[in-house]
Amino acid sequence: MENNYLVSARKYRPAAFESVVGQAHVTETLEHEVLTGRLAQALLFTGPRGVGKTTCARILARRINEVHTGEGLDYSLNIFELDGASNNTVDDIRQLIDQVRFAPQMGKYKVYIIDEVHMLSQAAFNAFLKTLEEPPAHAIFILATTEKHKVLPTILSRCQIFDFKRIGITDIADHLHWVAGKEGLVAEQEALHAIAEKADGSLRDSLSIFDRIAAFAQGGPLTYDLVRRNLQLVDRGLYVGLWNQIMAADRASVLTVIQDVLDEGFDLQRFLMGFAGYVRELLLAQHPATVALLDLPDSAKNALLDASHEVSAARAASALKRLVAADASYRSASNARWHVEVALLDLILDEQADEKKKPSSSVAQSASAKEPEPKLASIAEQDASRSSIEQEASPAAVIEVAVESEPITEPEPESALESMTEPEPESELRSEPESDLMPFAAESAALSSLLEPIPSSLPAAAVAPVAVVNTPNARVHRTAFSLKGLGGTDYLVADTTEPESTPEQAGDPTEASIPAAVVERQLRPFSQTALETAWLESAGALDDLPVVKAIVQQVQPVLEDESVVRVSLENELQEDYLNSVRDRILPFLRQALNNDSITVRTQVEAGSVNARLVYTPDERFAFLLEKNPHLDDFREQFQLDIE
Numbered sequence: 001m002e003n004n005y006l007v008s009a010r011k012y013r014p015a016a017f018e019s020v021v022g023q024a025h026v027t028e029t030l031e032h033e034v035l036t037g038r039l040a041q042a043l044l045f046t047g048p049r050g051v052g053k054t055t056c057a058r059i060l061a062r063r064i065n066e067v068h069t070g071e072g073l074d075y076s077l078n079i080f081e082l083d084g085a086s087n088n089t090v091d092d093i094r095q096l097i098d099q100v101r102f103a104p105q106m107g108k109y110k111v112y113i114i115d116e117v118h119m120l121s122q123a124a125f126n127a128f129l130k131t132l133e134e135p136p137a138h139a140i141f142i143l144a145t146t147e148k149h150k151v152l153p154t155i156l157s158r159c160q161i162f163d164f165k166r167i168g169i170t171d172i173a174d175h176l177h178w179v180a181g182k183e184g185l186v187a188e189q190e191a192l193h194a195i196a197e198k199a200d201g202s203l204r205d206s207l208s209i210f211d212r213i214a215a216f217a218q219g220g221p222l223t224y225d226l227v228r229r230n231l232q233l234v235d236r237g238l239y240v241g242l243w244n245q246i247m248a249a250d251r252a253s254v255l256t257v258i259q260d261v262l263d264e265g266f267d268l269q270r271f272l273m274g275f276a277g278y279v280r281e282l283l284l285a286q287h288p289a290t291v292a293l294l295d296l297p298d299s300a301k302n303a304l305l306d307a308s309h310e311v312s313a314a315r316a317a318s319a320l321k322r323l324v325a326a327d328a329s330y331r332s333a334s335n336a337r338w339h340v341e342v343a344l345l346d347l348i349l350d351e352q353a354d355e356k357k358k359p360s361s362s363v364a365q366s367a368s369a370k371e372p373e374p375k376l377a378s379i380a381e382q383d384a385s386r387s388s389i390e391q392e393a394s395p396a397a398v399i400e401v402a403v404e405s406e407p408i409t410e411p412e413p414e415s416a417l418e419s420m421t422e423p424e425p426e427s428e429l430r431s432e433p434e435s436d437l438m439p440f441a442a443e444s445a446a447l448s449s450l451l452e453p454i455p456s457s458l459p460a461a462a463v464a465p466v467a468v469v470n471t472p473n474a475r476v477h478r479t480a481f482s483l484k485g486l487g488g489t490d491y492l493v494a495d496t497t498e499p500e501s502t503p504e505q506a507g508d509p510t511e512a513s514i515p516a517a518v519v520e521r522q523l524r525p526f527s528q529t530a531l532e533t534a535w536l537e538s539a540g541a542l543d544d545l546p547v548v549k550a551i552v553q554q555v556q557p558v559l560e561d562e563s564v565v566r567v568s569l570e571n572e573l574q575e576d577y578l579n580s581v582r583d584r585i586l587p588f589l590r591q592a593l594n595n596d597s598i599t600v601r602t603q604v605e606a607g608s609v610n611a612r613l614v615y616t617p618d619e620r621f622a623f624l625l626e627k628n629p630h631l632d633d634f635r636e637q638f639q640l641d642i643e
Contacts, residue, residue: 007207007208007211008179008183008207008208008210008211009203009204009207009208012179012182012207013055014052014055014059015059016059017030017031017056017059017063020052020055020056020059021052021167021171021172021175021203022051022052022165022167022168022171022172022203023051023052023056023164023165023167025165026045026056026162026164027056029162030056030060030063030162031063034060034063034064034067035067037068039064039140040159040160041132041134041135041139041140041141042132042133042135042140042141042142042143042158042159042160043060043140043141043142043143043159043160043161043162044117044143044144044145044148044151044155044156044159044160044161044162045057045142045143045144045145045162045164046144046145046146046148046161046162046163046164047146047163047164047165047166048146048164048166048201048202049146049202049204049205050199050202050203050204050205051164051165051166051167051201051202051203052164052203053144053164054113054115054144056164057113057142057144058079058113060111060142061075061078061079061109061111061113061140061142062075062079064108064109064111064140065078065106065107065108065109068107068108068109069106069107069108073106073107074106075106075107077104077105077106078104078106078107078109078110078111079111079113080099080110080111080112080113081113081115082096082112082113082114082115083115083116084114084115084116084117084118084119084120084145085116085119087114088119088120088121088124089121089123089124090121090123090124090127092124093120093124093127093128094127096112096128096131097127097128097131100112100131100135100136100139101136103136103138104138108138109138109139109140110138110139110140111139111140111141111142112139112140112141112142113142113144114141114142114143114144115144115145116144116145116146117143117144117145117151117155118145118146118147118148118150118151122152125151125152125154125155128155129154129155129158132155132158132159133158141159143155143159148161165201166200166201166202167201167202167203168201168295169193169196169197169295170196170295172195172196172199172201172203172206173189173192173193173195173196175203175206176192176195176196176206176207176210177189177192179207179210180192180210180222183214185214185217185219185221185222186221186222187221187222188221188222188223188224189297189298189299190224190297190299190300191213191222191223191224191226191227192222193296193297193300194224194227194228194231194233195209195210195213195227195231198231198233209231212230213226213227213230213231216230232265232266234261234264234266234270234271234274236278236300238257238260238261239274239275239278240278240303240307241257242254242257242275242344243275243278243279243282243307245257246319246344246347246348247310247311249348251345251348254341254344254345254348255341258337258340258341258344262337268330268336268337268340269327269330269336271340272323272326272327272330272340272343273323273327275323276320276323276324276327279316279319279320279323280320281294281296281304282304282307282308282311282316283313283316283317283320285304285305285307285308286308286312286313286316287313291305315350318350319347319350322343322346322347322350323343323347326339326340326343523595523596523597524593524594524595525562525595526559526593526594526595527559528558528559530593531557531559531565531589531593532556532557534588534589534592534593535552535557535589536552536553537588537592538552538584538585538588538589538592539552539553541584541585541588542581542584545581547577548577548578548580548581551569551574551577551578552578552581552585555567555568555569555574555578556568557600560601562597563595563597563598563599564598564599564601565589565598565599565600565601566601566602566603567600567601567602567603568602568603568604568605569602569603569604569605570604570605571604572604573616574604575602575604578602579602582600585600586598586599586600617642618642621642
């Protein structure tokens with residue numbers, strides 16, 4: 001029995017540019033080049049598999065001769081197709097070059113189509129370069145490849161490159177509907193869409209799947225359920241039900257769904273990413289601008305739009321982030337089922353956490369509406385008050401200044417005042433990491449609103465000390481303001497340096513300059529774990545000192561007090577190394593731990609000489625010399641120094 005059956009990919013292969021699916025940007029350009037006679041001598045078609053590269057090459061080869069010679073003739077003898085995988089040697093290319101020199105017997109052009117050109121060897125590419133750049137006038141080369149990055153740049157520079165794109169799901173589904181009509185088959189839109197989605201942008205793969213489903217249907221209608229069972233696809237309704245169960249915090253049903261997925265024989269990772277795809281679709285359905293990105297049948301799209309009204313965009317984005325992270329760590333999980341179960345149960349915990357936050361946020365809003373705003377003290381009043389305080393104090397006395405804040409209204413648990421006093425990020429407050437004081441931005445309305453006009457006289461118990469530091473050529477004032485009732489946060493006036501006063505000015509205390517900038521001093525407590533993490537991170541700033549970096553990474557810092565860090569070292573050499581970079585490590589720790597009072601103390605442990613971690617260059621050379629005495633001769637011969 002003669003078998004005349006042709007697969008749909010061959011039977012319905014396009015014979016003209018108008019029939020090519022999803023590549024209008026390529027076909028229209030090629031047609032215009034043929035009609036205007038501006039066709040390049042070498043063209044490169046690149047793109048995924050099954051998108052029409054070879055088909056367009058054959059159509060172009062025929063169209064070139066039809067336009068310039070005449071239609072209705074057989075130009076098959078003018079078209080030469082070669083497989084780059086099996087004709088990849090220098091000898092094969094030399095044979096090709098010898099054939100190129102002869103003019104065509106019919107028509108104007110000889111067209112050479114080399115498929116999978118990236119399989120050519122480097123020697124074959126080099127032998128092909130000159131001919132490809134300057135071929136005879138009657139020769140045109142069309143190269144096709146799925147991996148353009150493997151083609152030599154010298155070849156790419158001699159070709160006109162056309163990038164073929166993946167064909168859209170809708171375009172594939174429409175083409176399958178046309179093929180089904182030609183074959184006399186009835187197919188549901190959802191079924192054809194599922195086939196197109198499975199093909200992943202390849203029209204040839206979609207036609208192959210279509211033939212398989214048609215054979216399975218035995219002439220009957222192609223339904224979605226039929227396609228789903230044949231292709232082992234997870235039912236979309238399962239994703240919809242799973243999301244509803246997560247939103248309802250139904251843990252038992254969620255675990256049951258996973259069991260059903262395993263019973264059906266589905267791969268858990270594919271199921272996980274399929275569910276992530278559904279959550280992504282919910283996110284896209286939140287905004288009219290992103291709805292156009294949904295490549296779904298009309299029925300599925302309408303159902304998705306209805307479901308998107310019941311979930312916020314932030315909730316969908318958070319769930320999608322967790323699912324993508326779970327997929328990334330799937331292969332490293334020792335138990336795949338537990339991994340997926342934990343990932344889905346985490347989504348339930350996130351939903352419950354969001355529900356708990358809603359009442360508190362409403363209370364905070366009501367509290368902020370009722371909370372009175374403190375008044376801002378003017379700079380002139382502050383300067384006047386500080387000057388009067390300096391006049392009353394002796395030169396050796398400690399200057400004390402304080403600011404009293406208005407009482408906070410009770411009993412609201414949260415207030416706008418508390419949110420306003422949140423410390424700014426470290427990077428915005430700190431101008432110099434080494435400084436104990438951080439300059440406060442003048443435009444900060446949050447802090448400014450907390451200051452009251454300073455009275456002319458203050459009780460001694462309500463003031464904080466001000467340190468006055470004398471330098472050889474300058475005078476530095478440091479003033480502290482204590483804001484009571486604000487969670488114990490201390491605000492300090494930034495250091496102000498001014499030139500040394502003249503003898504006439506020095507005797508007049510009223511000329512003393514009081515700085516006006518206010519900064520927040522970080523005194524946040526931290527744990528031993530946070531200390532160890534910050535200590536290791538500080539080693540990253542010592543890449544230019546590998547020996548010192550190794551010491552920092554190997555020692556164990558210990559938190560003795562709220563801000564005292566003790567580091568035990570094994571010898572004095574290590575201690576010297578560490579002290580040399582103390583000015584680089586200490587500011588980093590203060591910034592990372594939000595505590596400006598951190599200090600580092602080093603001590604050398606006795607009896608640990610044999611466990612030394614750091615050696616001098618001379619010690620290292622002596623050790624190596626014991627192992628190989630010839631090293632000394634080698635050093636003297638080449639006049640090498642020990643560094």
